[in-house]
Amino acid sequence: MSTTTATVTLADLTRMLRESAGEEEGVDLDGDVIDTPFMDLGYDSLALLQVIGQIQREYGIEIPDDAVVDAETPGALLALINSGQAPAA
Amino acid sequence: MTTAVVTGLGITAPNGLGTEDYWKATLAGESGLGPVTRFDASPYPSRVAGEVADYIAEDHIPSRLMPQTDHMTRLALTAADWALADGGIDTAELPQYGIGVVTAASGGAVEFGQRELQNLWSKGKEYVSAYQSFAWFYAVNTGQISIRHKLRGPSGVLLTEQAGGIDSLGHARRHIRKGFPAVISGGVDAAICPWGWVPQIASGLMSTVDDPARAYLPFSAEAAGYVPGEGGAILLVEEAESARARGAATVYGQIAGYAATLDPAPGSGRPPGLRKAAENALADAGVDAADIDVVFADAAGVPDLDRAEAQALTGLFGAHGVPVTAPKTMTGRLLAGGAALDVATALLALRDGVIPPTVNVGAAAADHRLDLVTEPREAALRTALVLARGHLGFNAALVVRRWAA
Numbered sequence: 001m002s003t004t005t006a007t008v009t010l011a012d013l014t015r016m017l018r019e020s021a022g023e024e025e026g027v028d029l030d031g032d033v034i035d036t037p038f039m040d041l042g043y044d045s046l047a048l049l050q051v052i053g054q055i056q057r058e059y060g061i062e063i064p065d066d067a068v069v070d071a072e073t074p075g076a077l078l079a080l081i082n083s084g085q086a087p088a089a
Numbered sequence: 090m091t092t093a094v095v096t097g098l099g100i101t102a103p104n105g106l107g108t109e110d111y112w113k114a115t116l117a118g119e120s121g122l123g124p125v126t127r128f129d130a131s132p133y134p135s136r137v138a139g140e141v142a143d144y145i146a147e148d149h150i151p152s153r154l155m156p157q158t159d160h161m162t163r164l165a166l167t168a169a170d171w172a173l174a175d176g177g178i179d180t181a182e183l184p185q186y187g188i189g190v191v192t193a194a195s196g197g198a199v200e201f202g203q204r205e206l207q208n209l210w211s212k213g214k215e216y217v218s219a220y221q222s223f224a225w226f227y228a229v230n231t232g233q234i235s236i237r238h239k240l241r242g243p244s245g246v247l248l249t250e251q252a253g254g255i256d257s258l259g260h261a262r263r264h265i266r267k268g269f270p271a272v273i274s275g276g277v278d279a280a281i282c283p284w285g286w287v288p289q290i291a292s293g294l295m296s297t298v299d300d301p302a303r304a305y306l307p308f309s310a311e312a313a314g315y316v317p318g319e320g321g322a323i324l325l326v327e328e329a330e331s332a333r334a335r336g337a338a339t340v341y342g343q344i345a346g347y348a349a350t351l352d353p354a355p356g357s358g359r360p361p362g363l364r365k366a367a368e369n370a371l372a373d374a375g376v377d378a379a380d381i382d383v384v385f386a387d388a389a390g391v392p393d394l395d396r397a398e399a400q401a402l403t404g405l406f407g408a409h410g411v412p413v414t415a416p417k418t419m420t421g422r423l424l425a426g427g428a429a430l431d432v433a434t435a436l437l438a439l440r441d442g443v444i445p446p447t448v449n450v451g452a453a454a455a456d457h458r459l460d461l462v463t464e465p466r467e468a469a470l471r472t473a474l475v476l477a478r479g480h481l482g483f484n485a486a487l488v489v490r491r492w493a494a
Binding site (some may be wrong): 047 | 151152153154155156157215216218219220222
């Protein structure tokens with residue numbers, strides 16, 4: 001895997017959430033969801049594992065497995081991804 | 090003794106989506122067999138299947154469930170939705186831990202599993218779906234149905250190859266007898282992909298005839314193997330008094346008798362166990378052979394197996410002693426879904442007083458001495474026997490009876 005400096009945006013994340021795990025009925029991912037817990041958006045830990053896998057493949061970065069429990073909201077996950085604290089191994 | 094009745098049906102079959110479409114097509118003798126389209130079967134010796142056509146998954150399955158299911162589980166979820174809707178049951182009104190889910194499976198979601206194994210070996214572990222952790226699994230249909238409808242009663246999965254559809258209903262009845270008001274049961278299977286295909290070829294029982302109208306001819310002198318299909322039936326099984334108390338609109342019939350046997354080891358010299366399963370199921374139902382109005386046969390389509398089943402039937406009922414039918418000639422053998430669909434079909438036959446036909450066969454080979462029903466036959470039907478065999482020695486028999494409340 002190669003490192004990348006590309007920043008993952010909320011739009012990128014919601015697109016990948018839809019592709020990897022689908023969209024819960026009654027939830028609008030295009031709304032103001034940056035601080036909405038993933039659980040409230042209808043995503044469980046497996047869904048997050050799935051989308052984190054997609055992020056790693058698309059962006060060539062490595063995200064620790066703990067992110068599934070540590071990042072409770074899209075904002076927290078984006079901060080973790082974009083912080084540069086997760087370089088490729 | 091409690092009584093188990095069927096109050097809801099959900100059918101996904103190669104010749105009809107939904108109970109009434111399927112039943113109409115079945116009575117009309119419309120076959121769902123055709124060349125395989127779900128994968129390129131041209132390099133394989135068997136190239137005919139019963140595929141569920143015109144099923145648009147997105148019309149039935151929520152977006153969240155799409156990435157974690159394959160064709161089999163989607164069909165199963167759809168059939169379960171329909172069975173619950175048909176039963177008119179409000180699951181929230183029953184005790185939280187009162188409704189179980191018991192389905193049959195064969196190889197699990199092999200289409201899902203094949204795709205993810207291909208991802209693993211061709212691209213690497215980073216490309217394997219997180220949902221592979223459960224989505225391939227034998228119990229996936231039971232689990233997804235349970236989660237979707239919040240059914241927290243006793244649940245499980247039975248693997249007895251093609252006999253599983255009956256064994257799941259037998260197990261559902263056990264839960265009813267223990268005091269649970271309802272169980273979602275039956276089986277839906279779909280393995281029309283290379284990984285699902287190859288083990289069936291290895292069994293040596295699959296037809297290699299390319300003409301869909303000639304490929305699967307159980308009890309015919311030209312029988313040359315079976316054609317696999319996909320789909321099956323989910324049935325809502327309820328305790329009769331509980332169903333009456335909640336005002337269930339339809340009672341399709343009673344699960345009156347059930348039995349299962351295993352074949353003796355090869356070379357033992359003892360006979361196969363199908364007849365014993367049928368006898369035990371009749372005894373369990375408290376009926377005699379003379380009470381059986383129609384038999385839905387296992388109909389392997391393999392000469393030796395057809396002969397063994399014909400001998401079991403003539404032994405029990407006498408030569409030409411009972412109408413025998415195999416509507417699965419229109420769907421192919423549906424693995425874990427087949428016997429469940431046969432039970433659902435038997436219940437519809439009881440409801441409407443008509444035996445659905447065995448198609449393409451013309452007539453049973455004379456030496457089988459069977460009254461094979463090859464055109465729809467109206468009859469006063471009260472009790473039906475459904476037989477099923479699973480590869481390598483599973484036998485199961487179920488007696489269903491019209492319900493007179």
